Amino acid sequence: MTGGAGFIGSRLANRLLERGLQVSVLDNLSVGRKENIPAGARFVEGDILNSGDCRTALEGCDLLFHLAARVAIRSSFDFIVEDTMCNVVGTACILREAVKGGSVRKVISASSMGVYSDSAAPIAISENHPTVPASPYGVSKLALEQLTHCVAASAGLESVVLRLFNTYGPGQRLSPYVGVITIFINKLRAGERPTIFGDGCQARDFVHVDDVVSGFLGAMDAPVNGETINIGTGTPHTVNQVFEVVAGVFESGLSPIYAPGVPGELRYSIASIEKAERLLGFRPAFKFEKSIPAVIAQVLAKATTS
Numbered sequence: 001m002t003g004g005a006g007f008i009g010s011r012l013a014n015r016l017l018e019r020g021l022q023v024s025v026l027d028n029l030s031v032g033r034k035e036n037i038p039a040g041a042r043f044v045e046g047d048i049l050n051s052g053d054c055r056t057a058l059e060g061c062d063l064l065f066h067l068a069a070r071v072a073i074r075s076s077f078d079f080i081v082e083d084t085m086c087n088v089v090g091t092a093c094i095l096r097e098a099v100k101g102g103s104v105r106k107v108i109s110a111s112s113m114g115v116y117s118d119s120a121a122p123i124a125i126s127e128n129h130p131t132v133p134a135s136p137y138g139v140s141k142l143a144l145e146q147l148t149h150c151v152a153a154s155a156g157l158e159s160v161v162l163r164l165f166n167t168y169g170p171g172q173r174l175s176p177y178v179g180v181i182t183i184f185i186n187k188l189r190a191g192e193r194p195t196i197f198g199d200g201c202q203a204r205d206f207v208h209v210d211d212v213v214s215g216f217l218g219a220m221d222a223p224v225n226g227e228t229i230n231i232g233t234g235t236p237h238t239v240n241q242v243f244e245v246v247a248g249v250f251e252s253g254l255s256p257i258y259a260p261g262v263p264g265e266l267r268y269s270i271a272s273i274e275k276a277e278r279l280l281g282f283r284p285a286f287k288f289e290k291s292i293p294a295v296i297a298q299v300l301a302k303a304t305t306s
Contacts, residue, residue: 001025001059002094003067004041005032007172008164009111012065012213014038026057026094027068036171048090054097060239064098065216066091066109066148069141075136077264087140091147092279099155106158108219109148110226113165113205113269114138122203122236124272127163127228135264145228158225165232169209169291170298180204180239181292184246185299193254198261200240202259205232205270208286218280232271233284249293 001016003009005024009032013023023041026048037043046053048068058064070079070086091109098104117132119125134141145161152159168181173202187194215231243256276282 001063001067003027003032003110005029005036005063006067007032007169008209008212009037009065009166010036011171012067012207012216013041014022015213015217021062021274024057024059024061026053027209031071039187044242048094048222049085049171051093051097054094055101056106058094058097058101059099060103062103062105063106063220064104064194065092065220066094066107066144067145068094070137071112072137076135080136082175083137083140087137088117088143088147091144092151095147095151097273099151099157099293101279102158106220106225107148107152108160108162108218109144111145111161111163112138113230113266113271114162115142115145115164115231116266118266119270120236122268122270123272124205125230126272127230127275129303134266137264148224149228153226156236157195158218159230160224160226160253162219162231163228163271164212164215165205165207165230165269167209167212168206168295169210170295181214181242181246181295182299184243185296186278188247188250188252188254188301191254193257194243196239196243196256197259198239199263200243200256200258202261203236203238203268203270203289204242206237206293207232207271207284208288211284213285214283214285215276215280218282219274222280224279227275227279228278229271229273229279231276232273233236233288234271234273235288236268244250245289245292246296249296291294
């Protein structure tokens with residue numbers, strides 16, 4: 001597994017270990033944290049751009065979960081070279097070594113809703129929606145998808161790509177570029193007004209990290225090959241609604257600060273999950289409004305003990 005020290009990867013690694021499987025994690029710790037890696041996983045501190053590190057991590061593996069990436073739409077214009085190196089060249093490197101090693105039979109790669117063009121309305125979009133990315137990050141993820149399917153098919157490997165929508169949950173890294181829910185929580189906890197870029201009416205599909213992990217496990221278990229599949233909830237929430245829910249838990253009277261919108265961010269991004277339901281048996285277990293209090297409690301508890 002690449003990116004196994006990160007937000008999603010570490011939780012996936014833990015679920016795999018709970019099944020009694022052996023797990024090898026490759027991560028350079030640029031974003032992920034070593035303490036996230038569950039006990040029992042074999043850890044290779046290295047980079048997907050390094051062929052030797054890839055070979056070491058893949059030894060004896062029959063399944064590759066590829067989650068390592070630079071994940072940030074807002075910063076991808078400034079870091080276009082770095083994003084392309086990691087998300088495109090890094091993907092090519094890990095796929096090449098997976099093929100050369102000879103033990104991998106299936107590759108499951110993490111893509112993003114950022115590959116899609118904007119939607120005209122806050123409605124669920126299927127995997128057939130136009131893929132015309134509005135950001136370099138989306139371009140890099142679309143290349144990842146094509147590399148995954150192309151290289152796997154040429155080598156006789158199975159492949160699945162999961163297009164993840166806005167993932168949230170406990171353990172998400174605080175960043176000025178990703179994780180609006182985490183940003184809201186940390187700002188309100190500090191008694192500060194968070195910033196909303198644009199009018200806040202942009203709608204997103206917020207999916208809990210444990211539901212995302214279930215999507216990866218479904219892709220592993222199902223007899224699915226050569227497919228690209230949305231992982232979300234199908235339910236839209238505007239950024240203003242998200243702020244109201246989080247502020248309501250804090251019982252905060254603070255109002256957000258509104259700033260100009262950010263180039264490359266979609267206005268509407270909601271997943272149709274019909275394909276995931278049909279092929280993977282995917283059923284989101286977490287409702288946004290009901291799960292947020294527990295997420296906030298875990299964030300605050302971690303802040304208190306750290």
